[in-house]
Amino acid sequence: MTNVEVGLAPAMAVEQLAAGYKGRNVFEGLSLKLYTNEVLCLIGHNGAGKSTLLKVLFGLLPHNAGVIRFHGREIKPTPSEMAGHGVSYVPEGRGVFPGLTVKENFALALWSAKIQGQDAERRIGEVLEVLPRIKEFWQRRAGQLSGGQQQMVSIGRAMLAEPSILLLDEPSIGLAPKLFQDLLVPIREYQQKRAMSVLLVEQQVGEAFSVSDRVVVMKSGELIFEGVPGDLADEGKLMGMF
Numbered sequence: 273m274t275n276v277e278v279g280l281a282p283a284m285a286v287e288q289l290a291a292g293y294k295g296r297n298v299f300e301g302l303s304l305k306l307y308t309n310e311v312l313c314l315i316g317h318n319g320a321g322k323s324t325l326l327k328v329l330f331g332l333l334p335h336n337a338g339v340i341r342f343h344g345r346e347i348k349p350t351p352s353e354m355a356g357h358g359v360s361y362v363p364e365g366r367g368v369f370p371g372l373t374v375k376e377n378f379a380l381a382l383w384s385a386k387i388q389g390q391d392a393e394r395r396i397g398e399v400l401e402v403l404p405r406i407k408e409f410w411q412r413r414a415g416q417l418s419g420g421q422q423q424m425v426s427i428g429r430a431m432l433a434e435p436s437i438l439l440l441d442e443p444s445i446g447l448a449p450k451l452f453q454d455l456l457v458p459i460r461e462y463q464q465k466r467a468m469s470v471l472l473v474e475q476q477v478g479e480a481f482s483v484s485d486r487v488v489v490m491k492s493g494e495l496i497f498e499g500v501p502g503d504l505a506d507e508g509k510l511m512g513m514f
């Protein structure tokens with residue numbers, strides 16, 4: 273049974289949202305709900321507007337029309353406000369500090385979130401429990417790690433904030449399907465343990481669907497499908513949407 277069916281309140285919702293660049297909207301009239309304790313997978317062709325939506329939700333890009341709600345309350349997101357609300361965003365392309373070690377990357381994230389002492393140690397311990405392979409390259413410079421390892425660091429760093437909402441933009445980029453699956457499974461376990469909401473933008477649908485509760489498909493700025501992954505199990509149906 274999905275959260276929609278059990279009638280849970282959305283953690284975040286957008287209504288009639290419009291946003292874009294340089295006076296040109298990428299999408300208009302977009303409405304979408306992200307429920308508590310769900311992984312919602314957002315798929316769509318290149319340039320459909322998926323990353324733009326994540327940027328707007330995290331406050332990196334203003335919206336031109338519509339409403340954004342956080343647990344029912346209208347907000348005008350800014351990145352610091354969203355971080356304060358427990359929202360973490362992992363952009364496309366990893367974004368680790370390449371010259372710093374993994375340990376230093378974590379320390380910097382904790383320092384900028386003003387998390388210190390025993391609390392910081394506890395959070396590091398918990399992330400290393402979820403993603404234990406990070407321990408293998410803990411003292412290495414992030415820039416020297418493989419794509420998959422950097423992705424793991426980037427997501428681990430986002431988890432240090434103990435987010436209630438995680439916005440993940442194409443974590444599979446540059447990863448073989450098996451490595452991507454190895455990354456998704458612990459994220460799914462962590463999500464379920466903490467009743468976190470995850471908005472997962474992906475192109476690798478097979479792997480992404482295996483950890484998702486619901487799926488939305490975006491085409492040229494419009495949401496053309498909302499359902500559960502099983503609805504799109506038939507590849508022909510999925511291909512027909514692109």
Ligand SMILES: Nc1ncnc2c1ncn2[C@@H]1O[C@H](COP(=O)(O)OP(=O)(O)OP(=O)(O)O)[C@@H](O)[C@H]1O
Nearest residue numbers: 293294298316317318319320321322323324325364
């Ligand atoms: N910084 C920017 N300035 C101007 N236009 C942009 C900018 N970023 C994205 N766009 C345009 O906005 C549209 C939506 O892009 P967006 O990155 O949201 O798509 P996407 O669905 O995430 O695609 P992809 O899967 O390729 O990342 C595209 O036409 C893109 O060229």
